[in-house]
Amino acid sequence: MDTRIRKWDYFHILDSALLVVSELVTNAARQTTHEEIRLQLSRDPYGIIIAVWDRDHELPRAKPMTELTLEDLDLSEEAFDDNGGWGLHIIQALSAKCGVTADPAGGKWIWTRMHP
Template identity: 35%
Template sequence: MPSSHNAATLRGCGGVAVELLSDAFQLPALRTSVPEARRRVTAALREWGAVEQVRDDAELVVSELFTNAVRHTDSEQVHCELTLDGTRLRVAVTDQGHSDSRPRAQPRSTDRECGRGLLLVGALSEDWGERPADTGRGRVVWADLAY
């Protein structure tokens, strides 16, 4: 599915116009889609003029969230949305699948493969969380990064 590349709007924020940029895309829920998700996020942020550190952090966050959606749900597609609102970049990954548990960081898992990704997401983001998807099936896992 093509991206909704760079939908921009202006809205007022205390008398100051703030530009809201967004980009969204959907890819098959396959391991091979993870590098494509990283490329798309990096390309959008480069076009928006993001500094290298923001691009690197967002690329790592989307990689972890997208990988979790592929590995831990029965989704056929995974949706990713980037929203830049002033000084906050939100990365949101929506799966359409079912998982037996909610995503959570596992602090005791530094020697295990599972659980470290969300620790990394937490370290790179100002905040992160999850909520049910609007469709009623699947969930949205999001992370807010300083821009």
């Protein structure tokens, strides 16, 4: 993916694109543990499109937006992973547009468009 984005001369959004891919793939892997997931990267005249497919039909849900402070986070080892769930907000902030499309063969594609 890194090579393709650089080849398209979109190196200036590479870090943001890698973060979006990380969030989308992580969400798909959590939804469908030990199942196949797919990553697709393409471009059109408006930018790049990053899409991730998983088998699950359940739509992603973003946590309600709240303002957090460090005191709000439980940083104990037992609860460390409970502080996540903000990935969809990150994706929305970095994307020009994003959405979910049902796959007629099953599952769903979660996609995002990033402007160069």
